[in-house]
Every structure is written in structure tokens, then in C-alpha cells.
Amino acid sequence: MTVLARGDDPPQTPPALGGTPSPQTPLAFRAFQCWLTVYRRIWRSSVWSSVLGPICYLGALGFGLGTLVDKHSTASLGGVSYLAFVAPAILATGATNTAMAEASYPVFGSMKWNRIYNGAQASPLRPADIFHGHLMFMIMRIAMNCAVAILVMWAFGAIKSAWVVLAFPAAVLTGLAFAAPIAAWAVTVKIANSFNYVFRFGLVPLMLFSGTFFPLSQLPAGLRALAYVTPLWHGVALCRAFSLGTAARDPAGMLGHAAYLAVLAAVGIWAGARTYRRRLYV
């Protein structure tokens, strides 16, 4: 029998109440199935917003603003139309937005409001399983929305290369690089209002200054350096290179972008297993 730390302070990291689960469906997948059951009730409305989002952005920016931009020079856009330039960025920001939406309030709510996590906790599922299962669902939602966005891009004639098939995993990876760390943090959040600050002072500037709507070359050097460290810039650069078919010109750069996003996702997954355990095993 393990006797845990005695003393006035609780152990900093509670030990994993884990062990070997029974050899049926993987535990994280069971948690994922819970989310599927919930999603079955609301998928219709969610599909509408997945389709309408990219249509609105591409219509307004690609056609509306694009007509104006294309009348001048598109040299700084790499010689492509504004529609082709902005479409992959809308794909990447869409993945980020989905990640934010799925990893913030739903995680917080599962802890504080409907307490889905607390219900799941009384089963063989361990905190890490609960986290991984929910993350699987977030990845599914991000992938669904990215697939729809690529179809809309195609319908708008905004895709320049068959390499765009790689823009799909690139966009999903971008979403995961946000979803995992956000979920890891959201489970520790005490008041829902905290998310507003992240959305207002984090997501909005990120969307505007990550080479999404205009090339980073238009920014002063100092701001440009800041943009380079934001994950969304890497996601946008990756998606854009695949959509425009320019990826082969800079394979090392592509790998760099992907590696940056993968590291961020991995850190989030690592951190989430710990924050979930700390919150659920008290």
C-alpha cells in the first residue's frame, strides 16, 4: 500500500489513480463517444454555421475587398488574386476559431456547469482519458469545418494547386495547436469571463496580424517579428503555400511551420493530462 505524502501541504501533483483498464474499447474513445452522442442532437445547426462562415468571409473579402485590391498591384501578394491569397488564411483562422469555441466554454462547462467530467470521473475513465476523449471530439469538429471550408474555397475558384489536399491536415494541425493548450488551461479556469479576455485581446489581434488579410511584409519590422512567433502565422503560411502550390519552393520552411505547430500541440496534450488530473483528482 502506497502511503502518500504526509504533511501540511497536499502533493503538488496528485498521483495518477490509473492502473490497467479493462481490455475493451480504449478509455479515451469511450469519452469521445459521449461527445458524439451529445453532438448527434445539434449537428444540423452546427453544419450551417460551418458552411456559412467561409461563404461570408470569402464573399466579402475575396470578392468585395478583392476586386478593389486586384485593381492595384498584386505583386506583394505573390502575383495571385486577393481571393486566392486570403482563402487559405480563412481556412486556417477558421480552424483556430473552431478550436477556440470547442476548447473554451465546453471544457469549462463540463467542469462547472453540467459537470459531465465529474460524471465521467466515477467510471473507469481517468482524467487523461476524459481529456483525450474530448480532444478527439475537438479534432473531429475542426476537421469537419476545415473540410467544408476547403470545399467552399474550391467552389469560389480560390484554389490554385492540387497540393491543397495537404492544406487540410495543415489546417487541422493549426486547430489542434490551439485546442490542446486552450483546453488544458480552460479546465483550470474559475470564472467564465476569463475567456472574453482571451478572445478580445488574444484571438482578435492574432486574426488581424498573422499575415491573414495582408502580407506581413506590410508591417513594420518590430511587429513582424512578433507575428512570426504566433502560431496562427505558421498555420496561415502552411495553408497558403499548399493552396497556392508554392510549398515545394521552401520545403525546410514548411517543415519548420509544421514542427512549430506540432510542438505547440504536443505541449498542450502533455499539459492537459496534468491540469485535468489536478482538477479532477482533488
Next chain:
Amino acid sequence: MSYPPASLDQVLERPETEVLVRARGLTKKFGSFTAVDGIDFDLYRGEAFGFLGPNGAGKSSTMRMIGCVSPPTGGELSILGRDPVKDGSAIRARLGVVPQEDTLDMELTVRENLLVYGRYFGLPRRVIRERTAALLEFVQLADRARDKVEPLSGGLKRRLTIARSLISEPEILILDEPTTGLDPQARHVVWDRLFRLKQRGVTLILTTHYMDEAEQLCDRLVVMDHGRFAAAGSPRDLIARYCSPEVLELRFDPDLHDAAADKLKDFSAERTEVLADRILLYVPDGDAALAAVRAGGLEPLTSLVRRGTLEDVFLRLTGRRLED
């Protein structure tokens, strides 16, 4: 074996004295606050064991440790012969938990809640379907199977939570204040269902601050206060040990309350307890005592002679009332 087992005989095939939960010096601290302060107990298969105490006594912390969702800070704990820290997942697969606050998914239907939960335990859908039908019958919710959970009353939600906790056919059912917040009628329905489960051999571990709940359901109980056990035994034992056969409750005019209390101190009761609104005299014969009080020149506004209860035991052991 069918679930719940059809008769006690099926259960008694197992050794009667099998210890399912064993704790020695079990301790839980949150920072400098000690919620559970070194308690020892053994829980046996097939019994209904209660933790009775006021809010903050350490009951829920103990339950969470037994439920393998809260690592002990010290001492030893073994559940179904295993270590909750190392084998939490495997132990939880064999427990059913009815938490203090329902954790049902409000947006799903009654049946979907059981489906999700059954999947957590890795049960095939066919098995879940069969058990869902039987369990909803058992908790008298069969006609609500397709309804959403949100509009159900507190009592129905509670019964659904109980049904959900039974989907995995647990060997031990852990109930944290199973009827807190329910109206009297709903409480009686829950008690009836829990009693049937107990009759069929399911081991029940429950916390409560209702003495009538403890008396109705528990074979053995511990009175818990400030993280420690103040006493342990069957409800009848505890009452016999810590309380007189009868209790005379006297209520006086508020202006005369203190004076009456002073006077009654000299009265030859086993024990006198002065509450804010009433005075309790612990005596062998309540009617005789009341006659004696009146003969002594005191005229209470109301008087009541009743049997001793766990509430009295608790008052005696801790100097406090249960529901304070």
C-alpha cells in the same frame, strides 16, 4: 448472477465477512485543513454502511477517497482488495456512484444518459439496452425514457442518477447524501429503492445528515464529526448506548425559557440538553418525568414524549445538532 441478485441466498454464497473496503489511519488534508483525520474502518460485503454527520464533518471527502477520485493524504485504504492510487480505474469499474449533486447530461434524454454512462464502462450497446429497460423499470422511470432530463423534477433526476450508477452492475454503491434536497415523498421513493437494492445484496455506502435516513437504511453506521469517528455501531446499539429510552421535549414561553432551564438542571434526568427553542430531558420514563416537572411548578407550553433517536446520539456526542 442476475443483477441485482434475485435473492439473498445468491449473495450468501460468498463469505459473509468479506471485507470490501478497509481503511487504517485514513487521512485527507486540503492545505492546512484536515478534512479526514485518521479514521479506521472495515466495510463488509452486503451491508449498508452509513456515515452520519453534519456538513463539513469529512463525509464527502471520505466518499471521494473510496470512489477513487481523491488520493488519500495519509494512511492506508484498500478497496476490493486493491490500491485506489494504483488501480483506480479497475476499482471504479466495479463501483457505482451517486454523487451529492447530480451530474446528468441535461440536454440528453433519460435513455441517452444511461447509454453514455454504459459506454464509459465499455458495455456493448445491446447490454446497455437490456439493462436500461430493467433499470428504468426499477426506478419507475420507464415511461420517461425518451424525455429530456432537464425538465424532470429533483426526485426523478435523483432516481435517474441511481439507475445510471447501476448500469455497470456495481458490487458497491456509493451514495453521497442521496436524498438531500428532495421533498418527503420523493425521499421515501428513493429509500424504498435503496432498501430493495440492499435486500438483493448490493453493498451500500452512504452519507447522510438525516437521522431517519440512517435509521431506515443502515446496518451499521459511524457518527462523524471534525474528520473523526465519534462513535460506531448499529443505529439501535448507538441509541441504547448513548441515549435514554425516552426523551421528554419541553417548550416554554420564550421569556421563561432560561429560568425553566435553570430550574430543570436540578431535575434528576440522566441528561438535560438546552436548545435555543426547546429543553430535552433524557429519562427512563417520559410521562413520569413530565408529571414530576409539573409537580415542581413548571408549566411548559407544549410537551412531547418520544423515543431516543440518532439525533439525540449526535447531540450527546458532539454537543451540536445534525442539521445545523
